[in-house]
Amino acid sequence: MNFSTELRLAHARQLSRRWFLRDCGVGLAGIAAHSLLAKDSAPAPSALTAKTSSNPLAVKAPHFTPKAKRVIYMFQAGAPSHLELFDPKPELTKRDGQLPPAELLKDYRAAFIKPNSALLGPKFKFAQHGQSGIELSELLPYTSKIVDDLCLVRSMQTDAVNHAPAQILMNTGSQQFGRPSFGSWTLYGLGSEGAELPGYVVLTSAKGTSGGASNYGCGFLPTVYGGIPFRGTGDPVLYLSNPKGIDAPAQRASLDTLHRLNDLALAEAGDPEIAARIASYEMAYQLQTSAPELMDLSSEPPHILELYGIKDVKESNYARNCLLARRLIERGVRFVQLFHEAWDQHGNLTKDVQKNCVDTDRASAALVTDLKQRGLLDDTLVVWGGEFGRTPMVQGGNDGRDHHNRCFTMWLAGGGLKRGHVHGATDDLGFNVTQNPMHVHDLNATLLHALGFDHTRLTYRFQGRDYRLTDVHGEAVRALFA
Numbered sequence: 160m161n162f163s164t165e166l167r168l169a170h171a172r173q174l175s176r177r178w179f180l181r182d183c184g185v186g187l188a189g190i191a192a193h194s195l196l197a198k199d200s201a202p203a204p205s206a207l208t209a210k211t212s213s214n215p216l217a218v219k220a221p222h223f224t225p226k227a228k229r230v231i232y233m234f235q236a237g238a239p240s241h242l243e244l245f246d247p248k249p250e251l252t253k254r255d256g257q258l259p260p261a262e263l264l265k266d267y268r269a270a271f272i273k274p275n276s277a278l279l280g281p282k283f284k285f286a287q288h289g290q291s292g293i294e295l296s297e298l299l300p301y302t303s304k305i306v307d308d309l310c311l312v313r314s315m316q317t318d319a320v321n322h323a324p325a326q327i328l329m330n331t332g333s334q335q336f337g338r339p340s341f342g343s344w345t346l347y348g349l350g351s352e353g354a355e356l357p358g359y360v361v362l363t364s365a366k367g368t369s370g371g372a373s374n375y376g377c378g379f380l381p382t383v384y385g386g387i388p389f390r391g392t393g394d395p396v397l398y399l400s401n402p403k404g405i406d407a408p409a410q411r412a413s414l415d416t417l418h419r420l421n422d423l424a425l426a427e428a429g430d431p432e433i434a435a436r437i438a439s440y441e442m443a444y445q446l447q448t449s450a451p452e453l454m455d456l457s458s459e460p461p462h463i464l465e466l467y468g469i470k471d472v473k474e475s476n477y478a479r480n481c482l483l484a485r486r487l488i489e490r491g492v493r494f495v496q497l498f499h500e501a502w503d504q505h506g507n508l509t510k511d512v513q514k515n516c517v518d519t520d521r522a523s524a525a526l527v528t529d530l531k532q533r534g535l536l537d538d539t540l541v542v543w544g545g546e547f548g549r550t551p552m553v554q555g556g557n558d559g560r561d562h563h564n565r566c567f568t569m570w571l572a573g574g575g576l577k578r579g580h581v582h583g584a585t586d587d588l589g590f591n592v593t594q595n596p597m598h599v600h601d602l603n604a605t606l607l608h609a610l611g612f613d614h615t616r617l618t619y620r621f622q623g624r625d626y627r628l629t630d631v632h633g634e635a636v637r638a639l640f641a
Contacts, residue, residue: 218350221611226575227540236368237502240549244296245568247285250587255280270320270562272554279553291579298516301524307579310571314583314592317564325546326370332628339378342494344628346384353491355449357387362480365501379621381431391475395450467525478522506555536573544569551588574609600633608635
């Protein structure tokens, strides 16, 4: 058989599968409907579903005993100001309106403002809280109540100075599109514990992120490891509703035939994308019942809704997403990521930061409290932070700050990390890191360490080389662990 004949046969095989999917009324919703209706009366699972080796989401062991088994990542896109929230700077208050020292600005690159703009003192007061005595802003009354459960990193650094590349760097370890996200690496390394929901779920409030789907994409990993966005209204996942005119017997026949076609293709080609497709179809029919049940908060007791500040269980907002994150991990989801892009205060800083804290502070703290009282915090890694910080210099008249990549703050909780602990420090103006700098790559290496991975060994071969989340950089910061 010559090459052209082989090519025609391969095309015919592919065409037959495409025709079947396109013209035979088979969609994710149809598969879901049939499988649910036939669950009790269905025969034994097919060879495909019985093959555990073909399941790319099967639970896997990490390199060593992990501190954490799952992750909730509250990504505050737009870059919260560390100077208004987490890093008190009395000296900056004293120098409000003065020009920054000339030596401070040597080789400094700002995103928009002129570097020699006047200094802007913090807009809100700080006070000590908890037994740890950690200072936090008056804008964070609820976070202040859980401060003894937090590990505050005040010495974060990054390379990018604009939102999209900085967000993608934070989430994928690279400013370039096309790399797998931290959530995808986690799912690739650990697999999923739940059979009825995706292993990696994305929830969005405010507006979409500047970096888009690249923040939670799977890059060159098989697509089964990508984040699945759940919508706040309507069907949680698009195209999950049943198509008209499809009954149970038709769905049973369609699903069985589709399985056989994909099984043959997988055996012949060995393409991991076929295994990913199979897993997606299996997940689809489970989602028809599991997703609506998950999103229905009416079963939550009133004191839990009050804890999160939820007044309307059907209103899609950040607080609802925080509660959904807890419900997701309870159902075996490995990685939940919340995106809330509202923190880009180039102007109107005082009013907007205050509003953002009203929208997020209570629910963020409630999630940690809720996990703790359910015994879930110890083995759940909780992350809160954005892509960079804000400048000590003013932008937008007298009430705004530009992007600042030299230092910013994030907080972590659970997952074996120290509690009531501050790591790193910045100078008196909040401009440069002075103690224990922690780059994005170091953060990701540390988070992977909490999950039981040596970040240098969690790799995937692509285009002739082994890739990893931290590329060729990063060190796990052991000082953060208890």
